Amino acid sequence: MLAQYLPILDWGRTYNGSVLTNDLVAALIVTIMLIPQSLAYALLAGLPPVVGLYASILPLVAYAVFGTSRTLAVGPVAVVSLMTASAAGAVAAQGTALYLEAAITLAALSGIMLVVLGVLRLGFLANLLSHPVISGFITASGVLIATSQVKHILGVTAGGETWPAMLGGLARAAGTVNPWTLAIGIPATLFLFWVRKGLKPALVGLGLAPRAADIAAKAGPVVAVAVTIAAAVAFDLEGRGVKLVGAIPQGLPPFALPSTDLALIEQLWVPALLISIIGFVESVSVAQTLAAKRRQRIAPNQELIGLGASNIASALSGGYPVTGGFARSVVNFDAGAETPAAGAYTAVGIALAGLFLTPLLYSLPIATLAATIIVAVLSLVDLKTPGRLWTYSKADFAAHMATIIITLLAGVEMGVIAGVGVGLLLYLWRASRPHAAIVGRVPETEHFRNVERHRVFTVPHVLSIRIDESLTYLNARWLEEYVLEQVADRPEVRHVILMCSAVNEIDASGLESLEAIDHRLKDAGIGLHLSEVKGPVMDRLGRTHFIEELGGRVFLSQDRAFRVLAAVPDEPVADAARGMI
Amino acid sequence: MLAQYLPILDWGRTYNGSVLTNDLVAALIVTIMLIPQSLAYALLAGLPPVVGLYASILPLVAYAVFGTSRTLAVGPVAVVSLMTASAAGAVAAQGTALYLEAAITLAALSGIMLVVLGVLRLGFLANLLSHPVISGFITASGVLIATSQVKHILGVTAGGETWPAMLGGLARAAGTVNPWTLAIGIPATLFLFWVRKGLKPALVGLGLAPRAADIAAKAGPVVAVAVTIAAAVAFDLEGRGVKLVGAIPQGLPPFALPSTDLALIEQLWVPALLISIIGFVESVSVAQTLAAKRRQRIAPNQELIGLGASNIASALSGGYPVTGGFARSVVNFDAGAETPAAGAYTAVGIALAGLFLTPLLYSLPIATLAATIIVAVLSLVDLKTPGRLWTYSKADFAAHMATIIITLLAGVEMGVIAGVGVGLLLYLWRASRPHAAIVGRVPETEHFRNVERHRVFTVPHVLSIRIDESLTYLNARWLEEYVLEQVADRPEVRHVILMCSAVNEIDASGLESLEAIDHRLKDAGIGLHLSEVKGPVMDRLGRTHFIEELGGRVFLSQDRAFRVLAAVPDEPVADAARGMI
Structure with a gap:
């Protein structure tokens, strides 16, 4: 000691x-x-x-x-x-x-x-x-x-x-x-x-x-x-x-x-x-x-x-x-x-x-x-660094050049402060719009991939969204906007599945945003469901009333969620694997 | 418009x-x-x-x-x-x-x-x-x-x-x-x-x-x-x-x-x-x-x-x-x-x-x-909120109470500033120590899981580390410390594999930390390898000299990386699946 x-x-x-x-x-x-x-x-x-x-x-x-x-x-x-x-x-x-x-x-x-x-x-x-x-x-x-x-x-x-x-x-x-x-x-x-x-x-x-x-x-x-x-x-x-x-x-x-x-x-x-x-x-x-x-x-x-x-x-x-x-x-x-x-x-x-x-x-x-x-x-x-950064990351290049220019023109103290400020601003900007994708089933598998990059199977009344980031207060507002916009674009949607395989944490703001999304979707007659929620995240959600009050359900796997909610008999995979549902 | x-x-x-x-x-x-x-x-x-x-x-x-x-x-x-x-x-x-x-x-x-x-x-x-x-x-x-x-x-x-x-x-x-x-x-x-x-x-x-x-x-x-x-x-x-x-x-x-x-x-x-x-x-x-x-x-x-x-x-x-x-x-x-x-x-x-x-x-x-x-x-x-937050998240509770107390005692402006400050501080603290785990192979599968939570197979000279977060400047220093500490604890290690399945982004600081880790491991006679690097991340790394200069290799899958580097004939899974290497 x-x-x-x-x-x-x-x-x-x-x-x-x-x-x-x-x-x-x-x-x-x-x-x-x-x-x-x-x-x-x-x-x-x-x-x-x-x-x-x-x-x-x-x-x-x-x-x-x-x-x-x-x-x-x-x-x-x-x-x-x-x-x-x-x-x-x-x-x-x-x-x-x-x-x-x-x-x-x-x-x-x-x-x-x-x-x-x-x-x-x-x-x-x-x-x-x-x-x-x-x-x-x-x-x-x-x-x-x-x-x-x-x-x-x-x-x-x-x-x-x-x-x-x-x-x-x-x-x-x-x-x-x-x-x-x-x-x-x-x-x-x-x-x-x-x-x-x-x-x-x-x-x-x-x-x-x-x-x-x-x-x-x-x-x-x-x-x-x-x-x-x-x-x-x-x-x-x-x-x-x-x-x-x-x-x-x-x-x-x-x-x-x-x-x-x-x-x-x-x-x-x-x-x-x-x-x-x-x-x-x-x-x-x-x-x-x-x-x-x-x-x-x-x-x-x-x-x-x-x-x-x-x-x-x-x-x-x-x-x-x-x-x-x-x-x-x-x-x-x-x-x-x-x-x-x-x-x-x-x-x-x-x-x-x-x-x-x-x-x-x-x-x-x-x-x-x-x-x-x-x-x-x-x-x-x-x-050499500016050129290297320009090739690798424009955001890092911007922070580097801002620091150099402000240090030269306004002195060392302002230079450090500006560098930290620009870096943080760019970080928060990126953190406030994390990656998410509408996903569909890769035919004849249990995998779900981005509809924009792969040929996948979807049904009009089920919207599956994969979120590639923890839900924190920095992106809570984005989450609400993103989900509600996607729903507003698709009048035929009746079920929204949030695929949470990459969500390591949901803080209190993220939880409130999920609640808000759930309430708003309920008002519009749409069910909100979660899939692939990680163990520790689920443990914490279990300490709240969120799961009880959720309009939809929590599914262990996205595959299962899609099978149950899509319920389309003529989808070949659903047919083949029906015994597993 | x-x-x-x-x-x-x-x-x-x-x-x-x-x-x-x-x-x-x-x-x-x-x-x-x-x-x-x-x-x-x-x-x-x-x-x-x-x-x-x-x-x-x-x-x-x-x-x-x-x-x-x-x-x-x-x-x-x-x-x-x-x-x-x-x-x-x-x-x-x-x-x-x-x-x-x-x-x-x-x-x-x-x-x-x-x-x-x-x-x-x-x-x-x-x-x-x-x-x-x-x-x-x-x-x-x-x-x-x-x-x-x-x-x-x-x-x-x-x-x-x-x-x-x-x-x-x-x-x-x-x-x-x-x-x-x-x-x-x-x-x-x-x-x-x-x-x-x-x-x-x-x-x-x-x-x-x-x-x-x-x-x-x-x-x-x-x-x-x-x-x-x-x-x-x-x-x-x-x-x-x-x-x-x-x-x-x-x-x-x-x-x-x-x-x-x-x-x-x-x-x-x-x-x-x-x-x-x-x-x-x-x-x-x-x-x-x-x-x-x-x-x-x-x-x-x-x-x-x-x-x-x-x-x-x-x-x-x-x-x-x-x-x-x-x-x-x-x-x-x-x-x-x-x-x-x-x-x-x-x-x-x-x-x-x-x-x-x-x-x-x-x-x-x-x-x-x-x-x-x-x-x-x-x-x-x-x-009701304080109790609810206490149950769900101590960090959010701290930010909530700090805002209330400072607003009451020092006025509305200080209250808002303190709330933003405490929130950001707690966020940065968490962002600076993301989740990572030493992983091993789940017997008779191609899956790798945390050695602390599952009974998995490992070999002493190969250390597999899964990083559950993007590599940014906020955790770049942590990454260096974490990897080097794990290696310092295990004198028998000859290969380190970073499993990057959850890494959505590597910014310039993260890249420099990877380079620093690679140099230091080289100095100690250890190879650094990457596995399961996502497409967009790999594209960006390809614009640098990192991959060429890397002491080890980049593997498409963790399974393959482990098979090649472990190369232990008496591991049952490696034996069974040898044809796939």
């Missing part, structure tokens, strides 16, 4: 020396990868770089205690950083104390929401984000993030929350480009692209094992960081107008209490909820992918608690919202991490970096961090 | 003398019933009584032109009047010009929204209100409305939007009860209750035909109106502190332009939307019930346009939101109305009343109108 909420009690019991070694190696590799990434994502979130380090220490420890994935690595990620910038930017200007307070409060709110969702077992709400909506959102976020970093490559000042505003800002600032910044930014970007695409094959060509080559390639950004720091020092780039990271407060994360200002909380709770859900969806997808490779399991509702604890830990140590990241988790997995303890060791590594390495980062050009971000997020942009 | 949007072109073509007579008789009866009701509902909406008359003239003409029900009678109704009072009361105090302007603007907004929903064919959105939510809302509204009128019976001043506030207000005002008002209010209430329950049997006992007795009983309120007017005049009740209707402006409805004040519209659009949807649901249910009795049809999306036109007409003539009412429509139907023209004749009748009868209504006690309302709405309170 306790182990359910504290997965550490599970894996901690069997922890031994060989597992420790594997975890330590993985932690070292992830630490090297995370340091530049944490600084870069803090920049993207509009926060001092050190906040990125803070968000990469305690949250990892919290996840190690509460999380269920053995290999997920939490910390700042690109999309959540962008959402943080958008939400905090709506409250205060970047660089102000209020902006930082808003970011910390977002982490606290998001942490509390995730824990509450987890305790209430509401993880299923993440289902509201369909895959086309998520991929549209990630593509558009990638474009927004990359565009937002171009100003750091150019060395200009420009703002904007939406894509047109960003492009406009860059265009207006075109005259103030700093050539020295450009001289750092462009080579760094090209180098990092090559690291991502070409370094691994080159290393393999040099005789390195593919897995080792893969991991070494992830360290590429560290090379870019080292070289550009050296260049900045050698050529006094600070004096030539190149923006550097500057002084980073040295030391361990401070203990911070998030804001209890109700006005601030009121402004931030909606973005905090969206950050929670997007973060959870991203994290749980990564965790599931990795768990499946080793036939392990994750518990999605406990994952909510794990991520929530991480975010609360982040807020308490002056960090901003975190979640499980794809790239770092894969590196952690590939480097051989076996338990969440690897995450805790990574936290120690980053804490040591915070204590001793920050003076070295003084001369790191911001342009290098921007290049890191651009190269990382452009891999998120997925140009 | 034009007739689709102007149903009048349809029935107008065959209009003749006998239909005219029937329509005129029905119109006369409905007019007599509507006059006190219109005044009373205007009082409930917090508006001058004459506004109720205005709302009962042009809207009827507009519905006659655009509506599809032959017998629906539109006008002010209780629940919509209460919602109007709530929405306008949030903007201004009763009796002010702004309050009236808000009510007229609500009608205009609601009219425009209904027309837009109709043109976009979005009538299905009304499905979001499940029957348990609607009945909970109507019960709670009935309680709120009746309680709000008690002050008029007592002759005291009291306010309150929520039930506790109303009760508190009445308790505080208990010392100021006006005995003369009480002397009118109590007998009027008792008389009207008797009219509703006991008059019809009494009239039938006197030899009247049941239908005629029914209609005559509906005229009961007119008697109460006449008698209490006489009493007010005879005993100078106005001088004794009894509130009377007072001077009503005589004449036809004024032409009014609704407000174009954007700030007002911003405050009113949410309540206007809720009024539109509640009004539409109420109206379309009544229209469908009546249409079915004569095997006529209504077109729900055109009904939106008809009701929208009525509300726009109401706004333009100084009225407030209207919809199709149950009681008056039934009277219209029973009195023999054959076409919407009856509604237009009723409009003429009420216009004449507005021109000539209003001076007579000066001395009508408000308490009489309050009694009319109380008696009318208490029939809306349905105490």
Whole structure:
């Protein structure tokens, strides 16, 4: 019972020396990868770089205690950083104390929401984000993030929350480009692209094992960081107008209490909820992918608690919202991490970096961090999905494109909300008109098929309708309309049989609609009958007066219902099988 | 084509003398019933009584032109009047010009929204209100409305939007009860209750035909109106502190332009939307019930346009939101109305009343109108539904009770929103965990059944899973979790067969989940196979690379899939039927 909420009690019991070694190696590799990434994502979130380090220490420890994935690595990620910038930017200007307070409060709110969702077992709400909506959102976020970093490559000042505003800002600032910044930014970007695409094959060509080559390639950004720091020092780039990271407060994360200002909380709770859900969806997808490779399991509702604890830990140590990241988790997995303890060791590594390495980062050009971000997020942009969706499903295509367009034009929050809204609208639209068919008997069999697709036998005074969906409140009104329209079209009908073989459930609205149909058909002198009602559905109907009051009867099989009600002696099948009636 | 949007072109073509007579008789009866009701509902909406008359003239003409029900009678109704009072009361105090302007603007907004929903064919959105939510809302509204009128019976001043506030207000005002008002209010209430329950049997006992007795009983309120007017005049009740209707402006409805004040519209659009949807649901249910009795049809999306036109007409003539009412429509139907023209004749009748009868209504006690309302709405309170729902479906019971409690405690708007929210949440929860079963072969047949309910044959290395639902984004994540968990539990499994006989649709998220499951199973050395995929589903899958990339195969039947993959010679059925493989 306790182990359910504290997965550490599970894996901690069997922890031994060989597992420790594997975890330590993985932690070292992830630490090297995370340091530049944490600084870069803090920049993207509009926060001092050190906040990125803070968000990469305690949250990892919290996840190690509460999380269920053995290999997920939490910390700042690109999309959540962008959402943080958008939400905090709506409250205060970047660089102000209020902006930082808003970011910390977002982490606290998001942490509390995730824990509450987890305790209430509401993880299923993440289902509201369909895959086309998520991929549209990630593509558009990638474009927004990359565009937002171009100003750091150019060395200009420009703002904007939406894509047109960003492009406009860059265009207006075109005259103030700093050539020295450009001289750092462009080579760094090209180098990092090559690291991502070409370094691994080159290393393999040099005789390195593919897995080792893969991991070494992830360290590429560290090379870019080292070289550009050296260049900045050698050529006094600070004096030539190149923006550097500057002084980073040295030391361990401070203990911070998030804001209890109700006005601030009121402004931030909606973005905090969206950050929670997007973060959870991203994290749980990564965790599931990795768990499946080793036939392990994750518990999605406990994952909510794990991520929530991480975010609360982040807020308490002056960090901003975190979640499980794809790239770092894969590196952690590939480097051989076996338990969440690897995450805790990574936290120690980053804490040591915070204590001793920050003076070295003084001369790191911001342009290098921007290049890191651009190269990382452009891999998120997925140009193949729209075409694939168009071929497969127009509704999914519509939800995907709506999400992309609204995210680009109206920002990340509206993008998520619109995506969920469009998806739900299309779903409800489809759910409100399920498939149903008028059926007839396939000659010389007991099977009944759609009269429009098969040559089947029917009689004018019996109308058999097969309903291919559960009867719920979303389609209850449709059911009434459909049945009554079919009857209105056929004045000779005396019996209606609803064939319920595909009806898994009838909710109270569905039941009332059946009652309403029955009453209305009775008024018109028509009997309503049911056939092939499933056991559990029948059990529930038995608890009501519906069956007693029904104008017609309930038949075990459609065949029998049709035989009895049609009662046409010259139908060959009825004749042949009369003994069975 | 034009007739689709102007149903009048349809029935107008065959209009003749006998239909005219029937329509005129029905119109006369409905007019007599509507006059006190219109005044009373205007009082409930917090508006001058004459506004109720205005709302009962042009809207009827507009519905006659655009509506599809032959017998629906539109006008002010209780629940919509209460919602109007709530929405306008949030903007201004009763009796002010702004309050009236808000009510007229609500009608205009609601009219425009209904027309837009109709043109976009979005009538299905009304499905979001499940029957348990609607009945909970109507019960709670009935309680709120009746309680709000008690002050008029007592002759005291009291306010309150929520039930506790109303009760508190009445308790505080208990010392100021006006005995003369009480002397009118109590007998009027008792008389009207008797009219509703006991008059019809009494009239039938006197030899009247049941239908005629029914209609005559509906005229009961007119008697109460006449008698209490006489009493007010005879005993100078106005001088004794009894509130009377007072001077009503005589004449036809004024032409009014609704407000174009954007700030007002911003405050009113949410309540206007809720009024539109509640009004539409109420109206379309009544229209469908009546249409079915004569095997006529209504077109729900055109009904939106008809009701929208009525509300726009109401706004333009100084009225407030209207919809199709149950009681008056039934009277219209029973009195023999054959076409919407009856509604237009009723409009003429009420216009004449507005021109000539209003001076007579000066001395009508408000308490009489309050009694009319109380008696009318208490029939809306349905105490049987909660028990019935509890027996049938706990989820529906929860939605019903949540709607009642929140409507009573937080008002009508929050009640509707909470009802829709709870209903949707419960629906999504169920949709996110559909039914699925591990199946095995029923010995000596080709049938496969749930291993937990039947004695069936399985083999350890083949896992057959039957999925009883379409695969959509709402259950895509569940599908991944479910399949991977089942596999994680069974280390000996080498083949997974998904039996898709109940899968009517696979959306893009469902497809991606299948791909993800396939990749993960491949990683674990397991083949994923499908069986019994429906034709249209297979056609769509054929437009993707899924089938080519699938680790396993697609089998026409589960039987065949199991035979091929199980390949166990000592299974008796496989042996017997080997020739068929």
